[in-house]
Amino acid sequence: MMIGWFPVPYPDETFDSICYRYAKRMHYSHKNALGEDLFGKRIFSVAVDVPRHLKYLIENLPPGCEITADKIIDGHTFLPYYRPFLKRAVYAQLITQIMSKDVNTFNVLGALSRFRKHVPRYLRYCPECVTVDRQHYGETYWHRQHQLPGVYVCPMHFVWLEDSQVYAKHGSFAQGPITAEEAIAVARNKPRPIDKSQIAKLLLRLSWSSNWLLTQSLDDDAETLFQKYYYVLRAKGYIHGSTTIFYRDKFKADFLSMYPPDFLTTIGFGSIAHNPEYWSKQLTRKGYRDGHLSVLGHILFIQFLCQTLDEFFALPKEWQPFGNGPWPCINPVCDHYLEPVIDDYFVMFSRNNCVEGQFECKCGYVYRLWAPENPYQRGKPPKPMVVTQGSIWEDHLRRLWNDSELSVKDICRTLGVVSYDTLKRHVIRLELNFDRGYPLVYPTPKKRISKDRQLKHPKYSVVEGRQKLTDVMNQQPDITRNDLRREYPTLYEVLWRQDTEWLENKLPVRARGTPRVNWLERDAYLADKIIDIAETIRNEPGKPVRVTKTEIARRTELTALIMNGSPNLPKTKAALEKVLESREDYAIRRTYWAKEYFIEKKVVPRWWVFVQTAGIEKSLFPRVEALSHVMVGEIEDDIR
Ligand SMILES: [Zn+2]
Numbered sequence: 001m002m003i004g005w006f007p008v009p010y011p012d013e014t015f016d017s018i019c020y021r022y023a024k025r026m027h028y029s030h031k032n033a034l035g036e037d038l039f040g041k042r043i044f045s046v047a048v049d050v051p052r053h054l055k056y057l058i059e060n061l062p063p064g065c066e067i068t069a070d071k072i073i074d075g076h077t078f079l080p081y082y083r084p085f086l087k088r089a090v091y092a093q094l095i096t097q098i099m100s101k102d103v104n105t106f107n108v109l110g111a112l113s114r115f116r117k118h119v120p121r122y123l124r125y126c127p128e129c130v131t132v133d134r135q136h137y138g139e140t141y142w143h144r145q146h147q148l149p150g151v152y153v154c155p156m157h158f159v160w161l162e163d164s165q166v167y168a169k170h171g172s173f174a175q176g177p178i179t180a181e182e183a184i185a186v187a188r189n190k191p192r193p194i195d196k197s198q199i200a201k202l203l204l205r206l207s208w209s210s211n212w213l214l215t216q217s218l219d220d221d222a223e224t225l226f227q228k229y230y231y232v233l234r235a236k237g238y239i240h241g242s243t244t245i246f247y248r249d250k251f252k253a254d255f256l257s258m259y260p261p262d263f264l265t266t267i268g269f270g271s272i273a274h275n276p277e278y279w280s281k282q283l284t285r286k287g288y289r290d291g292h293l294s295v296l297g298h299i300l301f302i303q304f305l306c307q308t309l310d311e312f313f314a315l316p317k318e319w320q321p322f323g324n325g326p327w328p329c330i331n332p333v334c335d336h337y338l339e340p341v342i343d344d345y346f347v348m349f350s351r352n353n354c355v356e357g358q359f360e361c362k363c364g365y366v367y368r369l370w371a372p373e374n375p376y377q378r379g380k381p382p383k384p385m386v387v388t389q390g391s392i393w394e395d396h397l398r399r400l401w402n403d404s405e406l407s408v409k410d411i412c413r414t415l416g417v418v419s420y421d422t423l424k425r426h427v428i429r430l431e432l433n434f435d436r437g438y439p440l441v442y443p444t445p446k447k448r449i450s451k452d453r454q455l456k457h458p459k460y461s462v463v464e465g466r467q468k469l470t471d472v473m474n475q476q477p478d479i480t481r482n483d484l485r486r487e488y489p490t491l492y493e494v495l496w497r498q499d500t501e502w503l504e505n506k507l508p509v510r511a512r513g514t515p516r517v518n519w520l521e522r523d524a525y526l527a528d529k530i531i532d533i534a535e536t537i538r539n540e541p542g543k544p545v546r547v548t549k550t551e552i553a554r555r556t557e558l559t560a561l562i563m564n565g566s567p568n569l570p571k572t573k574a575a576l577e578k579v580l581e582s583r584e585d586y587a588i589r590r591t592y593w594a595k596e597y598f599i600e601k602k603v604v605p606r607w608w609v610f611v612q613t614a615g616i617e618k619s620l621f622p623r624v625e626a627l628s629h630v631m632v633g634e635i636e637d638d639i640r
């Protein structure tokens with residue numbers, strides 16, 4: 001049965017509002033009649049967000065009516081608001097189901113259950129909008145944007161929305177269809193402007209964002225959503241490194257400072273205030289799940305990450321840190337210099353959370369670029385770092401270097417080398433001779449270009465890297481971590497970045513500072529050495545030298561240990577105590593020495609001359625004094 005007349009929908013009117021106006025005009029007071037007229041069957045309700053059985057309605061509209069299914073879906077349902085958060089396939093199924101006449105189709109609307117969670121309980125209206133509608137159209141109607149979850153403020157008039165008496169949640173017709181005109185006639189009509197509180201501002205922003213989403217008809221597939229979330233979180237510094245290191249505390253603190261718990265409670269997200277980081281975990285993991293979070297939740301999250309939803313949805317679906325390819329070769333001697341000939345690049349994440357791309361031309365030239373710090377912020381172009389010059393470039397260098405007509409400056413310019421020092425390093429690497437009359441100065445080892453870098457570009461995968469490292473360590477079991485890093489920097493880098501744990505387990509234990517001292521060994525060595533030294537000092541010809549700590553220390557390489565004493569050296573300490581000479585002992589030794597001295601000279605000294613020569617005048621301990629008298633007597637006996 002053709003529908004004789006159908007209301008012309010007002011801008012942003014909800015689909016149920018259109019149906020109610022129809023019922024009113026037809027003087028239907030019961031839902032059954034309405035259902036049979038518009039949908040060909042008895043219905044229990046018309047939901048505020050998504051209609052059903054649209055096909056029957058569209059097919060039975062009066063001739064000349066300009067209403068189409070698309071117009072209804074885009075302009076009078078919540079579907080444009082739901083759509084960016086649904087996978088394309090799910091959305092397509094949803095449309096099929098909405099259009100279907102058959103009740104028994106698979107129920108995809110279940111996918112919307114979470115989306116519908118925050119739909120308001122009662123249909124809402126803005127008193128200012130009501131006035132405007134009545135001036136323009138002679139009646140008011142239910143506005144779609146006022147019924148969206150989390151919308152408490154009219155985005156146009158900055159006044160609080162008012163709840164009507166009409167139950168919205170399940171669109172039940174229990175009370176029969178009620179038009180806005182009827183419902184609001186009896187309601188309070190005085191507009192209540194919002195104040196300047198933070199909550200009011202946040203609610204207003206939420207209204208704007210929700211309304212923006214509703215009116216965009218975005219054709220996004222939620223499949224790519226998690227990627228965007230992931231990259232923006234990275235750009236904002238909440239995710240670090242190639243693995244997902246998520247800064248929970250920072251995220252939570254920032255999130256709650258933007259959305260105070262009061263606000264979250266107001267919009268029905270009170271529980272999320274305890275662990276907002278749970279969201280971002282759900283939203284950024286690979287494989288987006290439809291309807292895991294309500295649209296309102298997504299909006300909060302997007303507003304947190306970007307200034308506006310507009311900004312977020314304008315981001316490229318797949319992040320291209322280096323713009324769109326192909327990318328140029330920057331080898332000045334390549335036939336394709338500065339031509340876009342490189343189709344693909346190899347992405348690496350660096351230690352400081354930057355993204356690095358490695359570009360390789362067929363000529364063998366390989367360079368890297370750092371992505372700008374914020375992947376979505378186009379700054380000045382990053383400066384390339386050359387990884388490998390490649391054989392064509394090297395052949396050029398050989399030829400130019402051997403051409404005595406050319407100056408080094410010319411060569412540098414031709415090859416795109418910034419300085420003579422850099423050129424020299426390449427000359428040394430390629431083992432060219434230095435007959436050009438320039439002094440041969442080797443670059444410092446630190447700056448020498450490593451073999452591994454210059455070899456055929458080593459683009460190890462993790463698996464290859466593991467194999468390579470295992471091979472190296474089998475061949476050189478004694479290799480240290482530092483040697484490894486010096487000799488195979490790229491290998492080390494690849495594994496360090498992508499397979500840290502495996503690398504750490506595989507590598508030799510890291511030596512920290514100076515190697516561990518074997519104190520036992522050192523103690524025994526020092527004790528022996530001290531006794532030797534003491535013996536040497538005692539037996540030296542000439543005037544005796546006293547065996548003191550200072551003298552011993554002076555003669556060993558471990559001065560400080562001996563001078564300061566170390567609790568780790570008990571034998572050394574004992575040896576020192578044994579060999580050190582007291583002043584008395586030293587004086588006695590000098591007395592003996594002086595005796596030999598005078599005997600050799602065949603002179604019998606007077607006692608005081610003997611004491612002065614021995615240098616013991618200040619050490620005349622009783623034993624020394626007695627001995628000196630004895631010695632003078634012995635000299636006399638010996639010579640006579
Ligand atoms: Zn309004």
Ligand SMILES: [Zn+2]
Pocket residue numbers: 329330331334335336337361362363364365
């Ligand atoms: Zn090239």
